[in-house]
Amino acid sequence: MNILVTGAAGFIGMHLSKKLLDNGHRVIGYDNVNDYYDVQLKRDRLALLASYQDFVFYEAGLEDRQALNQVFENDDIDVIINLAAQAGVRYSLENPHVYAESNVVGFVNILEAARHYQVKNLIYASSSSVYGANVKMPFSTDDEVNHPVSLYAATKKSNELMAHTYSHLYNIPTTGLRFFTVYGPMGRPDMAYFSFTKKILAGEAIKIFNNGEMMRDFTYVDDIVDGIVKLIDQPPKANPDFDREHPKPSASYAPYRLYNIGNNQPVKLMNFIETLEKHLGMTAKKEFLPMQPGDVKATYADIEPLQKATSFKPTTTIDQGLKQFVDWYMEYYHNT
Numbered sequence: 047m048n049i050l051v052t053g054a055a056g057f058i059g060m061h062l063s064k065k066l067l068d069n070g071h072r073v074i075g076y077d078n079v080n081d082y083y084d085v086q087l088k089r090d091r092l093a094l095l096a097s098y099q100d101f102v103f104y105e106a107g108l109e110d111r112q113a114l115n116q117v118f119e120n121d122d123i124d125v126i127i128n129l130a131a132q133a134g135v136r137y138s139l140e141n142p143h144v145y146a147e148s149n150v151v152g153f154v155n156i157l158e159a160a161r162h163y164q165v166k167n168l169i170y171a172s173s174s175s176v177y178g179a180n181v182k183m184p185f186s187t188d189d190e191v192n193h194p195v196s197l198y199a200a201t202k203k204s205n206e207l208m209a210h211t212y213s214h215l216y217n218i219p220t221t222g223l224r225f226f227t228v229y230g231p232m233g234r235p236d237m238a239y240f241s242f243t244k245k246i247l248a249g250e251a252i253k254i255f256n257n258g259e260m261m262r263d264f265t266y267v268d269d270i271v272d273g274i275v276k277l278i279d280q281p282p283k284a285n286p287d288f289d290r291e292h293p294k295p296s297a298s299y300a301p302y303r304l305y306n307i308g309n310n311q312p313v314k315l316m317n318f319i320e321t322l323e324k325h326l327g328m329t330a331k332k333e334f335l336p337m338q339p340g341d342v343k344a345t346y347a348d349i350e351p352l353q354k355a356t357s358f359k360p361t362t363t364i365d366q367g368l369k370q371f372v373d374w375y376m377e378y379y380h381n382t
């Protein structure tokens with residue numbers, strides 16, 4: 047298949063593209079390679095993909111409608127996997143406009159392209175952050191998510207709403223995936239596990255918010271990729287029996303689905319840090335701080351619906367996953 051992966055220079059996008067290429071697909075990568083974090087890391091991810099003959103890359107923004115449409119003019123795209131977005135909860139308090147441009151305007155352009163070029167399946171990244179102020183655990187895609195606590199979360203929720211309108215109006219199969227704290231080799235430097243590693247190795251104190259009283263459903267990147275791959279040839283179907291009197295938020299009469307994709311095993315932040323210390327062979331200096339605005343205390347994914355639909359089963363423990371991350375980090379930054 048010809049698969050458009052937006053955000054291909056990004057963390058999840060690179061791992062996904064690599065897997066798709068290994069599986070024999072042709073991957074059309076699209077990314078603006080912005081400098082939200084280390085551009086060299088993005089270039090190195092792209093260099094890895096460039097070694098495959100079946101990888102094509104466009105360096106442009108989702109908000110550039112002409113550039114995006116050109117991709118569809120040049121190639122017959124079967125499936126879109128939209129991972130490009132301005133990520134990060136905290137940064138959305140500093141630079142809200144970039145979230146509107148990349149995540150809202152950009153996503154409308156993706157939907158319009160899916161409509162005009164008759165794409166067979168659209169899979170897009172949502173986020174566990176849409177659960178916002180919800181406290182019922184584990185988070186279920188059948189819970190309402192009407193209380194976001196960051197603009198980032200609100201843009202992701204808006205993607206889910208906009209996708210539904212296109213599934214309804216134009217019969218485009220759309221699947222939204224709410225990712226839960228993804229980590230792994232070649233990961234994102236703005237995420238805590240990455241900056242903790244850097245600081246621990248430099249002998250600097252790490253900042254631990256809410257005095258460490260946090261839980262995250264950390265999910266290893268290979269498990270996430272496995273889940274996405276399983277959905278590629280399973281576009282949702284229209285369901286005439288959908289109960290409109292008691293409508294489940296995760297599904298529809300239209301070809302529309304939402305899934306959580308997480309590890310289903312939340313870990314206390316302090317245990318996560320202990321495991322990281324073990325693999326680094328060092329103890330972190332710790333600075334305990336209050337809760338940050340926009341953050342949530344815990345995340346925990348109910349993944350039963352995805353398991354039922356695809357036999358998805360995350361298999362990587364925190365211990366195994368952090369070892370993979372630390373091994374990569376040491377080699378990449380020549381710390382060995």
Ligand SMILES: NC(=O)c1ccc[n+]([C@@H]2O[C@H](COP(=O)([O-])OP(=O)(O)OC[C@H]3O[C@@H](n4cnc5c(N)ncnc54)[C@H](O)[C@@H]3O)[C@@H](O)[C@H]2O)c1
Binds near residue numbers: 054055132226
């Ligand atoms: N990593 C996580 O824990 C996590 C959790 C929940 C949701 N997500 C979502 O998953 C997706 C992938 O996340 P990631 O961790 O790989 O992030 P990432 O930042 O590494 O990847 C996103 C990529 O998109 C590109 N990009 C950003 N804005 C763009 C635009 N307007 N046009 C074109 N390209 C653009 C960036 O250059 C980057 O390479 C994102 O949509 C993110 O919001 C990630």
